[in-house]
Amino acid sequence: MAKFKYRWNRILPLIFILLVFIFVFNAYWSPGPIKVRTIHSDKDRGKGDNGDGEMMDLLRDQKCKIPKLDINGPEVSSFFHDPVPLECQIPGRFEKEWLFLDDQGVIRFSEEHRKAICQMQYFWRIDDESNGYGEIIYVKDGDKFDGGEYASVSCYEGWSKWTTLLWNITPSLKAVERAKKLREEEKKKYNVYILGFDSLSQMSFRRKLPKTVKFLEETLGSVVLNGYNIVGDGTPQALIPILTAKTETELPLTRRRFSEAKYLDEVYPMIWNNYTNNGYVTMFGEDMHLYGTFSYRLKGFRQQPTDHYSRTFFRDVESRGDKNCINSQPIHKIWLKKSEQFMKVYKDLPRFSFMFQGLLSHDDINLVGVEDEDVAAHLKTMNSEGLFDDSIVIVMADHGHRFAKLRETHQGQLEERMPFFSISLPKQLKMTEKGKVMEKNLRENAEKLTSPFDIPASLIDILNLPDDSEEKDSNQMQDASHQRSLSVFRPIPEDRTCAQAGIEAHWCTC
Numbered sequence: 001m002a003k004f005k006y007r008w009n010r011i012l013p014l015i016f017i018l019l020v021f022i023f024v025f026n027a028y029w030s031p032g033p034i035k036v037r038t039i040h041s042d043k044d045r046g047k048g049d050n051g052d053g054e055m056m057d058l059l060r061d062q063k064c065k066i067p068k069l070d071i072n073g074p075e076v077s078s079f080f081h082d083p084v085p086l087e088c089q090i091p092g093r094f095e096k097e098w099l100f101l102d103d104q105g106v107i108r109f110s111e112e113h114r115k116a117i118c119q120m121q122y123f124w125r126i127d128d129e130s131n132g133y134g135e136i137i138y139v140k141d142g143d144k145f146d147g148g149e150y151a152s153v154s155c156y157e158g159w160s161k162w163t164t165l166l167w168n169i170t171p172s173l174k175a176v177e178r179a180k181k182l183r184e185e186e187k188k189k190y191n192v193y194i195l196g197f198d199s200l201s202q203m204s205f206r207r208k209l210p211k212t213v214k215f216l217e218e219t220l221g222s223v224v225l226n227g228y229n230i231v232g233d234g235t236p237q238a239l240i241p242i243l244t245a246k247t248e249t250e251l252p253l254t255r256r257r258f259s260e261a262k263y264l265d266e267v268y269p270m271i272w273n274n275y276t277n278n279g280y281v282t283m284f285g286e287d288m289h290l291y292g293t294f295s296y297r298l299k300g301f302r303q304q305p306t307d308h309y310s311r312t313f314f315r316d317v318e319s320r321g322d323k324n325c326i327n328s329q330p331i332h333k334i335w336l337k338k339s340e341q342f343m344k345v346y347k348d349l350p351r352f353s354f355m356f357q358g359l360l361s362h363d364d365i366n367l368v369g370v371e372d373e374d375v376a377a378h379l380k381t382m383n384s385e386g387l388f389d390d391s392i393v394i395v396m397a398d399h400g401h402r403f404a405k406l407r408e409t410h411q412g413q414l415e416e417r418m419p420f421f422s423i424s425l426p427k428q429l430k431m432t433e434k435g436k437v438m439e440k441n442l443r444e445n446a447e448k449l450t451s452p453f454d455i456p457a458s459l460i461d462i463l464n465l466p467d468d469s470e471e472k473d474s475n476q477m478q479d480a481s482h483q484r485s486l487s488v489f490r491p492i493p494e495d496r497t498c499a500q501a502g503i504e505a506h507w508c509t510c
């Protein structure tokens with residue numbers, strides 16, 4: 001008996017240890033998202049083969065399981081803090097503008113500087129790198145600003161000098177002529193309104209722009225695509241698929257350094273061309289010149305690609321040495337204002353606007369927080385003035401943060417691959433039978449795997465809406481095994497794989 005007791009004394013702890021081991025093992029091996037493998041960094045980009053073949057086969061038949069991230073994830077939370085306001089957001093730091101443009105595009109002098117002597121010079125695009133300048137003219141309060149879209153201004157009063165740059169959405173005769181050719185019923189088309197932000201994961205967008213997200217989700221009824229997964233590293237790798245449904249390597253060479261390279265407008269099937277060909281007025285508005293998405297590493301456009309194109313303005317903003325402010329005005333507010341003015345100036349014509357900003361978010365993971373209030377207010381105004389009633393509104397980012405320290409964490413890697421992407425259908429469309437079906441599909445697709453390649457297919461659906469009013473094809477399940485680009489307004493298969501969606505293993509988060 002004593003012997004037996006003695007044995008149990010030895011065996012029980014062993015069994016206990018074994019149980020603990022099994023428990024711990026299970027906890028670590030519970031089926032969660034597979035770890036993202038960082039097999040190549042930005043430096044290896046362009047090498048072509050990245051050794052992903054094997055992993056690709058593994059993933060080929062794998063149904064996508066979208067990772068759920070914690071906005072306060074302990075691995076990353078220490079990176080985020082409230083930003084210091086911009087210099088020009090601090091009251092009293094800068095004097096009021098001596099001269100400005102009002103909403104009607106009329107030049108106004110401030111009360112304090114009524115007597116200032118102001119000279120103005122219009123400027124315009126010659127090509128993506130250079131501007132042309134008109135003669136110097138004197139302006140006074142109440143003068144119309146209609147000799148172009150951009151101008152530089154110098155004012156003098158006593159010994160003081162004050163300078164600024166002006167930007168107006170002056171209606172383009174060419175665009176108006178083009179739209180006149182539309183038949184009356186064709187003029188009733190839905191507008192496309194896209195606000196894009198550089199380097200904001202869904203999580204960071206929610207962290208830094210909470211008021212904006214609240215407005216989108218609670219007032220506008222936007223759907224945030226939780227399974228939206230990038231297909232490459234960097235802004236062009238996001239925007240090229242969004243605008244052409246192809247990758248840079250699938251398209252003809254457009255890289256600056258190569259003599260045989262073509263300009264983008266000569267060889268890229270940009271989606272805004274489809275809109276232009278359908279009578280839309282178009283705008284592409286970035287807030288950076290040197291780091292322009294299509295002109296830093298790529299060759300840019302020979303002809304101006306859209307009716308309105310802010311690159312011309314920002315060339316001179318950058319040569320003034322302004323950073324995030326022009327005098328007392330935050331640049332993001334000017335950018336939002338012009339975006340609004342574009343939608344107003346062409347109120348009776350179909351519009352396509354793609355605004356993309358990088359100034360605040362490209363080099364800093366916290367600074368973009370300074371514009372939350374302004375972006376939310378902008379969207380609120382647009383909505384309350386009815387400008388979104390007949391517009392699809394997309395608020396999006398290209399990819400998440402790419403800062404080394406953040407990317408060293410697992411959550412950081414997942415966040416980089418999962419940018420913010422939200423869509424709201426036009427109010428007027430949502431009231432139709434077809435619109436109801438599209439809205440239902442969009443909401444269901446929010447939890448499925450989607451990618452930048454899906455955006456052009458979706459935008460073409462919007463463009464073709466007036467022609468196909470049948471709702472039955474909006475109910476048709478799309479074939480993910482034969483088509484890389486699927487519309488988010490039609491059913492997307494639940495078992496769509498990264499390979500089918502054109503997402504290489506390296507970027508696949510599920």
Ligand SMILES: *[C@@H]1O[C@H](CO)[C@@H](O)[C@H](O)[C@H]1NC(C)=O
Pocket residue numbers: 269273274460
């Ligand atoms: C878009 O326009 C291009 C020509 O710029 C044309 O080749 C293409 O078929 C159009 N796409 C759709 C889906 O209409």
